Amino acid sequence: MLNIRHIVGAVLLFCNGLIKIINESKDFYELEKGVYKLCQNACNQIFVYRC
Numbered sequence: 001m002l003n004i005r006h007i008v009g010a011v012l013l014f015c016n017g018l019i020k021i022i023n024e025s026k027d028f029y030e031l032e033k034g035v036y037k038l039c040q041n042a043c044n045q046i047f048v049y050r051c
Helices: 004-024 028-050
Strands: none
Touching: 004 028
């Protein structure tokens, strides 16, 4: 069963990573690539907790 802590942890991971990516990216391609990887990591974290 998925706990609220796992969801909050994934959301916080996404928010912190998003702020970092926005500050460090030089162009839209780099921003898009970073957001894609960040979404994959957050989804992966939720699915790992689920199983």
